[in-house]
Amino acid sequence: MRVLLATRNAGKIEELRQILAEAAPEIELVGLDAVADYPETPETELTFAGNALLKARDGVKHTGLATIADDSGLAVDALNGMPGVLSARWAGSEKDDAANNALLLDQLADVPDGLRGAKFVCAAAIVWPDGRELVVHGEMRGTVGRGPKGANGFGYDPLFTPDGFDRTSAEISAAEKNAISHRGKAFRELASGI
Amino acid sequence: MRVLLATRNAGKIEELRQILAEAAPEIELVGLDAVADYPETPETELTFAGNALLKARDGVKHTGLATIADDSGLAVDALNGMPGVLSARWAGSEKDDAANNALLLDQLADVPDGLRGAKFVCAAAIVWPDGRELVVHGEMRGTVGRGPKGANGFGYDPLFTPDGFDRTSAEISAAEKNAISHRGKAFRELASGI
Numbered sequence: 478m479r480v481l482l483a484t485r486n487a488g489k490i491e492e493l494r495q496i497l498a499e500a501a502p503e504i505e506l507v508g509l510d511a512v513a514d515y516p517e518t519p520e521t522e523l524t525f526a527g528n529a530l531l532k533a534r535d536g537v538k539h540t541g542l543a544t545i546a547d548d549s550g551l552a553v554d555a556l557n558g559m560p561g562v563l564s565a566r567w568a569g570s571e572k573d574d575a576a577n578n579a580l581l582l583d584q585l586a587d588v589p590d591g592l593r594g595a596k597f598v599c600a601a602a603i604v605w606p607d608g609r610e611l612v613v614h615g616e617m618r619g620t621v622g623r624g625p626k627g628a629n630g631f632g633y634d635p636l637f638t639p640d641g642f643d644r645t646s647a648e649i650s651a652a653e654k655n656a657i658s659h660r661g662k663a664f665r666e667l668a669s670g671i
Numbered sequence: 672m673r674v675l676l677a678t679r680n681a682g683k684i685e686e687l688r689q690i691l692a693e694a695a696p697e698i699e700l701v702g703l704d705a706v707a708d709y710p711e712t713p714e715t716e717l718t719f720a721g722n723a724l725l726k727a728r729d730g731v732k733h734t735g736l737a738t739i740a741d742d743s744g745l746a747v748d749a750l751n752g753m754p755g756v757l758s759a760r761w762a763g764s765e766k767d768d769a770a771n772n773a774l775l776l777d778q779l780a781d782v783p784d785g786l787r788g789a790k791f792v793c794a795a796a797i798v799w800p801d802g803r804e805l806v807v808h809g810e811m812r813g814t815v816g817r818g819p820k821g822a823n824g825f826g827y828d829p830l831f832t833p834d835g836f837d838r839t840s841a842e843i844s845a846a847e848k849n850a851i852s853h854r855g856k857a858f859r860e861l862a863s864g865i
Contacts, residue, residue: 521781523749555717557751569777580774583763587715 479505480603480671481512483536483546492655493545493664500668512540525549525562525600526612533604541606545667549599549660551633553581553621555588561598564632578625578636585621593621595637597646601663603671611670615662619646630654673699674797674865675706677730677740686849687739687858694862706734719743719756719794720806727798735800739861743793743854745827747775747815749782755792758826772819772830779815787815789831791840795857797865805864809856813840824848 482490490508497504509515518535520528528548536544550564560567560581568576585593596618604610618640625635627647634647639657646654655661676684684702691698703709712729714722722742730738744758754761754775762770779787791811798804812834819829821841828841833851840848849855 519781521783523782523786556753556757557755559750559753561751563750563778567778569774570780580763584757584761586764587713588717589715592717 478503479507479542481536481540481542481544482506482508483518483532483544485509488651489547489660492651492661493668495655496661496664496668497671500665501671504671506545507542515539520548520562523562525598526602526614528562529600529602529612530604530610533602533610537604537606543603543605545601545603547599547601547660547663549597549663551581551637552596552598553585554594555585555592574632578633581621581633581636582623590620595619595621597633597637597659599659599663601660601667603667611667613663613666613670615659615664615666617646617657617659617662672697673701673736675730675734675736675738676700676702677712677726677738679703682845683741683854686845686855687862689849690855690858690862691865694859695865698865700739701736709733714742714756717756719792720796720808722756723794723796723806724798724804727796727804731798731800737797737799739795739797741793741795741854741857743791743857745775745815745831746790746792747779748788749779749786768826772827775815775827775830776817784814789813789815791827791831791853793853793857795854795861797861805861807857807860807864809853809858809860811840811851811853811856 482493494506497506518532522528522531525548529546532546533544550561552558552561568580596616599615600612602612619638621636622638626645627635630647635645637646639646676687688700691700712726716722716725719742723740726740727738744755746752746755762774793809794806796806813832815830820839821829824841829839831840833840
């Protein structure tokens with residue numbers, strides 16, 4: 478069975494492909510780069526699950542394939558769970574990871590060490606052509622530091638130290654991260670439900 | 672009785688002075704500009720009440736006078752109540768009202784009209800030299816627009832239309848605003864409790 482993963486992120490595709498190879502080997506995963514003229518899905522919902530479902534429904538609509546999509550971000554305790562769904566555009570729609578990280582550090586400048594808890598959250602959805610839908614969540618808890626460390630990963634990884642680690646999620650390997658990450662957890666749970 | 676209002680904002684002092692003239696005419700209100708060498712109180716708490724109390728306790732400590740202080744900000748529904756206590760430094764500690772407004776508008780760019788609710792919140796505290804403390808809250812609900820309008824007020828006023836109005840809180844007069852504002856409500860309740 479061919480299943481679309483509604484992303485152009487090669488890292489996500491490879492990660493899900495490895496997970497599915499064990500959990501559901503009959504599935505052949507394809508990414509958006511294999512689909513011609515695929516339109517961007519605006520992420521207009523206020524929840525991760527809402528955005529994941531938007532993207533997965535669009536995939537079914539445009540390809541007829543069962544479609545998996547995810548939405549994820551960093552929920553900071555001292556910011557009441559924000560940046561949340563706005564993680565990728567926290568410093569503004571024209572900004573990048575560096576600007577998002579700098580803004581977050583500045584906003585948290587006066588927040589003491591004991592109150593810098595946060596979690597990465599991922600919602601992963603699959604929508605089938607017959608209309609069935611499944612959404613699952615994965616989380617990775619940790620703390621937000623006071624400056625960037627490490628060159629792996631992307632987004633807020635250089636600021637985030639997962640609980641139980643003394644390195645940021647930009648300092649651990651992709652394999653270590655996938656084993657504990659919000660997206661790894663969500664993708665594994667989704668794979669077990671396919 | 673002399674009471675300190677722990678602020679250098681002349682508008683706040685005048686507003687509270689007018690309220691106290693009716694509610695507690697025996698009180699003579701003084702601002703921080705009347706106190707020599709008064710140190711800045713860092714607003715390090717994660718709640719409005721916490722910051723108001725920090726500032727009021729500092730006033731008692733440095734002057735021996737009963738001290739009133741307030742902390743206020745804008746709590747946006749779609750941002751889980753943020754910018755909240757970070758309202759004045761949302762775009763960073765070196766930024767100003769214009770940068771804060773621009774960032775908020777950018778973060779809310781994809782939030783539809785029906786989900787742009789928000790409230791201004793004020794916590795006002797009084798601390799007496801004998802250690803008694805009182806904290807009250809006032810709120811003003813409304814919606815966040817898509818661009819600045821009006822030249823009155825400060826902070827997020829140009830973006831915020833109070834419920835029941837068709838003008839932003841930067842387009843209504845100071846008297847109109849004080850009658851409905853979060854700070855006006857909190858100061859009146861505090862005055863009734865003195």
